[in-house]
Amino acid sequence: MGKRENYRSELTPILNDQESLSQFLIQHSNLPGRRANLELIHAFADVNKNLTSVMKWTKFSEEDANVNDPTAFLVFCAAVSLGQIYTETRDEKILLRLKEMANDTRWRVRECVAFGFQRIGEHEFTLLKKIFSDWLHGANNYERRCILVALAHPDFLNEERANYCIEITNKILEELNPVEDESFRVLKKGLDFTISVYVSAAPTVGFMFMNSWIGKNRIVDSVLKTNLLKNRLAKHYPQKVSLLLDFLEVK
Known part of the structure; x- marks a missing residue:
């Protein structure tokens, strides 16, 4: 045992x-x-x-x-x-x-x-989706970080579920409010690795999502770069990662 x-x-x-x-x-x-x-x-x-x-x-x-x-x-x-x-x-x-x-x-x-x-x-993933979809509206940075980290679980992720996670991440990025406090630092640390987990499970939608955010703001660019350098992406999708890293440098 x-x-x-x-x-x-x-x-x-x-x-x-x-x-x-x-x-x-x-x-x-x-x-x-x-x-x-x-x-x-x-x-x-x-x-x-x-x-x-x-x-x-x-x-x-x-x-x-x-x-x-x-x-x-x-x-x-x-x-x-x-x-x-x-x-x-x-x-x-x-x-x-x-x-x-x-x-x-x-x-x-x-x-x-x-x-x-x-x-x-x-x-039951559909139950978790309902909980988090209801919870996301009005959630603070700590709660959003919890949602992101809980969803970044390869044991239950497949392409369809990862696409949902990417939708949630997109909403969180759209409402991102960079402030110098602990809650934002905690949220950013969550973003710094969870995106790579979702993208590795749904690479087609995932890399398109990452590309769509390049150059929109400095903090998101930093988050994207950190995720692109994760082995789960860099090792398995070297060409796509290299291309997006080049785009980040240009922006």
């Missing part, structure tokens, strides 16, 4: 013992450290069905547990688990909580919220 399967076996007998469960997760969190225990996070989401307990864990704020604090690992586990539970319950309060958590100041919480939405997309 792999790590994830082993963790599922260890977690299952203690799921109803909240003290033992939380202690196990914290002790095996790999925090403080450079990489939280993602295998354990996903194993927990695979087996947990207890919405009440994970909702309680989401209430640990940064003041209670900063991003590198082992206790914050419970929040990370909760975010991914909420997505999995939503696939089974369609409980709207889960979506409301995930949306709030997408605005968390801790980057690892934001990452795990995206993982939670990916669980929904793996289960």
Whole structure:
């Protein structure tokens, strides 16, 4: 068995013992450290069905547990688990909580919220489309970044779905409001890699989309260049990438 399967076996007998469960997760969190225990996070989401307990864990704020604090690992586990539970319950309060958590100041919480939405997309992509299409209107930069990152998931992307992702990205770029604040920096970091994921899954529409944005503004040009240099594009589509990079230099 792999790590994830082993963790599922260890977690299952203690799921109803909240003290033992939380202690196990914290002790095996790999925090403080450079990489939280993602295998354990996903194993927990695979087996947990207890919405009440994970909702309680989401209430640990940064003041209670900063991003590198082992206790914050419970929040990370909760975010991914909420997505999995939503696939089974369609409980709207889960979506409301995930949306709030997408605005968390801790980057690892934001990452795990995206993982939670990916669980929904793996289960039913049309459901994720509806959630994000409804959510996009009025979404702030943190929430838009969450949408982009959640959709940049090769496990459920095909050409048709990637075309939808490109449409969403186009809307976000059209409404881009460059300001010197943390939320915009977070959004830009998301744009800096997600576009390449979509384009690699739908290259025909994707490269046309990238070409259409060249020269429109300095920040988008920077985003496009960063994506074009990603191996998933540069390695597999060298001629198209070279051509667009040349266009960027001319512009």
